[in-house]
Amino acid sequence: MSTRIYIPRDAGAIAVGADEVAAALEAVATKRGAAIEIVRTGSRGLYWLEPMVEVATAKGRVAFGPVTAADATSLLDAMLADAAHPLRLGVTEEIPWLKRQTRLTFARCGVIDPRSVEDYRAHDGYKGLERALTLTSDEILADVMTSGLRGRGGAGFPTGIKWKTVAQTSADRKYIVCNADEGDSGTFADRMIMEGDPFVVIEGMTIAGVTVGATKGYIYIRSEYPHAVEAMNAAIAVAKRAGYLGPRICGSNHSFDLEVRVGAGAYVCGEETSLLESLEGRRGIVRAKPPLPAHKGLFGKPTVINNVLSFAAIPFILAGGAKAYADFGMGRSRGTMPIQLAGNIKYGGLFEIAFGITLGELVDDIGGGTFTGRPVRAVQVGGPLGAYFPRALFDTPFDYEAFAARDGLIGHGGIVVFDDTVDMAKQARFAMEFCAIESCGKCTPCRIGSTRGVETIDKIRSGERVEQNLAVVEDLCNTMKFGSLCALGGFTPYPVMSALRHFKEDFSPAPESLQAAE
Amino acid sequence: MTAVYEPWDAARGAEIIAEHSHLEGATLVILHALQEAFGYVPEPAIPMIAAALNLSRAEIHGVFTFYHDFRHEPAGRHVLKLCRAEACQAAGGDALAARAEAKLGVAIGNTTADERVTLEPIYCLGLCATAPSAMLDGRLVGRLDETRLDALIAEARR
Numbered sequence: 001m002s003t004r005i006y007i008p009r010d011a012g013a014i015a016v017g018a019d020e021v022a023a024a025l026e027a028v029a030t031k032r033g034a035a036i037e038i039v040r041t042g043s044r045g046l047y048w049l050e051p052m053v054e055v056a057t058a059k060g061r062v063a064f065g066p067v068t069a070a071d072a073t074s075l076l077d078a079m080l081a082d083a084a085h086p087l088r089l090g091v092t093e094e095i096p097w098l099k100r101q102t103r104l105t106f107a108r109c110g111v112i113d114p115r116s117v118e119d120y121r122a123h124d125g126y127k128g129l130e131r132a133l134t135l136t137s138d139e140i141l142a143d144v145m146t147s148g149l150r151g152r153g154g155a156g157f158p159t160g161i162k163w164k165t166v167a168q169t170s171a172d173r174k175y176i177v178c179n180a181d182e183g184d185s186g187t188f189a190d191r192m193i194m195e196g197d198p199f200v201v202i203e204g205m206t207i208a209g210v211t212v213g214a215t216k217g218y219i220y221i222r223s224e225y226p227h228a229v230e231a232m233n234a235a236i237a238v239a240k241r242a243g244y245l246g247p248r249i250c251g252s253n254h255s256f257d258l259e260v261r262v263g264a265g266a267y268v269c270g271e272e273t274s275l276l277e278s279l280e281g282r283r284g285i286v287r288a289k290p291p292l293p294a295h296k297g298l299f300g301k302p303t304v305i306n307n308v309l310s311f312a313a314i315p316f317i318l319a320g321g322a323k324a325y326a327d328f329g330m331g332r333s334r335g336t337m338p339i340q341l342a343g344n345i346k347y348g349g350l351f352e353i354a355f356g357i358t359l360g361e362l363v364d365d366i367g368g369g370t371f372t373g374r375p376v377r378a379v380q381v382g383g384p385l386g387a388y389f390p391r392a393l394f395d396t397p398f399d400y401e402a403f404a405a406r407d408g409l410i411g412h413g414g415i416v417v418f419d420d421t422v423d424m425a426k427q428a429r430f431a432m433e434f435c436a437i438e439s440c441g442k443c444t445p446c447r448i449g450s451t452r453g454v455e456t457i458d459k460i461r462s463g464e465r466v467e468q469n470l471a472v473v474e475d476l477c478n479t480m481k482f483g484s485l486c487a488l489g490g491f492t493p494y495p496v497m498s499a500l501r502h503f504k505e506d507f508s509p510a511p512e513s514l515q516a517a518e
Numbered sequence: 519m520t521a522v523y524e525p526w527d528a529a530r531g532a533e534i535i536a537e538h539s540h541l542e543g544a545t546l547v548i549l550h551a552l553q554e555a556f557g558y559v560p561e562p563a564i565p566m567i568a569a570a571l572n573l574s575r576a577e578i579h580g581v582f583t584f585y586h587d588f589r590h591e592p593a594g595r596h597v598l599k600l601c602r603a604e605a606c607q608a609a610g611g612d613a614l615a616a617r618a619e620a621k622l623g624v625a626i627g628n629t630t631a632d633e634r635v636t637l638e639p640i641y642c643l644g645l646c647a648t649a650p651s652a653m654l655d656g657r658l659v660g661r662l663d664e665t666r667l668d669a670l671i672a673e674a675r676r
Contacts, residue, residue: 012645015660047647185603188644223550223587224643226656264546264585267641281545281571283584299542341647343608348647371609380604416646418608430607434641
């Protein structure tokens with residue numbers, strides 16, 4: 001019997017040498033005549049251990065990492081003999097960082113072969129759709145409501161209400177759109193799930209189609225994610241062949257088809273109305289709301305537009321897990337959140353856990369602080385439009401409302417860690433600069449405000465009338481916050497104002513940032 | 519690995535446009551397909567797309583110029599993209615970007631005089647837990663440091 005070896009094909013693992021490791025293992029095995037079967041999976045999300053290679057044993061999968069191609073010979077010996085090795089991490093499921101998580105959405109990611117629908121089914125895949133096909137639209141909606149699921153893209157709007165609106169709007173044609181334009185720095189959960197478990201996204205979208213009566217879906221993936229595009233296209237082709245997509249899915253009366261569309265490097269297209277414009281083949285200019293996409297969305301038709309993670313949460317919920325999902329979490333934030341630990345962090349990766357864990361636990365305890373070993377000075381939560389939090393606010397629980405109460409947002413769940421060498425005035429300037437680069441140009445506060453913001457922060461940094469210019473920045477931020485059409489202009493003030501409020505000592509001609517703030 | 523592009527040819531362009539023009543909202547799909555074939559979107563293709571989709575030339579020009587991805591002229595033989603977003607900044611990306619600019623003698627967003635290397639910014643490759651990151655002609659590189667960057671630059675210059 002051949003030995004089964006699992007190596008990620010996740011872009012994050014490939015970027016640190018997973019392909020070279022796979023080729024080296026294959027070569028060594030061939031040379032020795034050892035029978036091995038390499039399965040390329042997604043990533044488990046323990047990125048400091050990537051490339052992490054696993055081998056199937058009688059006691060479960062055993063992991064090794066981080067592996068390099070040079071380790072191939074000794075690694076193969078250790079795997080074939082089930083022997084000790086300096087990179088041996090033990091049984092994968094027992095690794096504390098993984099064991100501590102509650103993996104509902106990411107249960108299969110890193111475990112299964114993302115190209116195999118059989119493997120997906122063998123790990124509880126398509127149970128949600130099979131059950132949904134026995135229910136009425138109202139019964140499915142009741143499950144989604146019960147789960148308490150809120151949009152994982154950042155806005156946190158209740159998914160059940162969005163779907164219900166589309167279900168109740170009559171039209172000759174409706175659409176399901178998956179927002180996979182994951183442009184926020186520090187986030188990679190969408191990429192990981194699309195590469196590691198694409199069928200869960202397809203299943204979630206199909207359930208949405210069945211619920212609201214839509215027969216066509218689009219997945220809009222950013223062009224910076226070529227591996228995710230390839231993975232989704234491959235999975236869609238497999239699902240079509242297996243009868244899970246196309247006319248009369250699973251022998252039911254429902255038809256549903258999916259198509260991948262690739263973005264073209266515009267951050268603003270992560271905003272839902274801009275994304276719809278882009279899908280229609282136009283400039284990604286934000287639309288004024290109302291009308292809501294649920295009433296008039298893609299090509300003017302009622303459209304469910306959700307983030308990848310929202311769709312990926314659906315199969316578990318519809319497989320009878322609605323109540324169980326809602327039992328996790330705190331306050332109005334129910335279920336689990338795939339949190340992404342990134343930047344200057346010792347143990348970076350994907351950590352899925354119930355809402356309610358504090359920022360401090362995530363950064364210090366789970367993330368292990370910085371990889372440079374210097375003190376953590378600031379963390380940015382929620383991407384380029386999220387606030388910078390100082391250590392003093394590390395008791396904030398991960399929850400939509402708790403972050404809002406402290407003038408921040410959880411966004412798409414990305415946490416970027418900075419050490420004490422960070423210059424917060426520079427970060428505030430970058431937030432304005434990024435907004436200026438990426439603004440779609442439709443509304444004045446965003447288009448002009450961001451450019452004036454960069455200029456004004458430059459004046460502050462060069463010591464020109466500091467107090468007066470700080471007041472100008474604050475005024476600009478207010479105008480942008482309340483006067484912008486979408487979250488790009490509206491939320492850029494979060495990183496800027498939080499940097500100003502919590503790290504004011506950096507906003508002077510000679511930043512004192514090198515003297516630790518804490 | 520250098521991508522090999524075809525020289526612009528109107529008949530071939532028309533063929534690519536015809537292949538996709540039946541799609542809903544086909545403009546971006548066509549622009550991507552043209553760029554994949556020719557390495558950039560040649561100016562004569564714009565009125566051809568407009569005619570095929572029954573849209574105005576201004577409309578297609580507007581879409582073409584809105585998105586950062588679409589090239590107006592061919593890039594250098596190799597394209598080195600450095601992530602400039604926050605997670606990579608936190609992990610020392612700014613210093614590496616400055617190093618790349620100094621070594622190649624061009625500012626980010628430009629091509630070297632010998633047309634060998636185009637150095638571009640990219641805002642997030644989704645490799646934020648193995649930052650800083652880069653992409654050389656479609657190949658991803660994480661945990662970038664001075665040694666790895668120098669090797670990438672040497673490779674791109676060859």
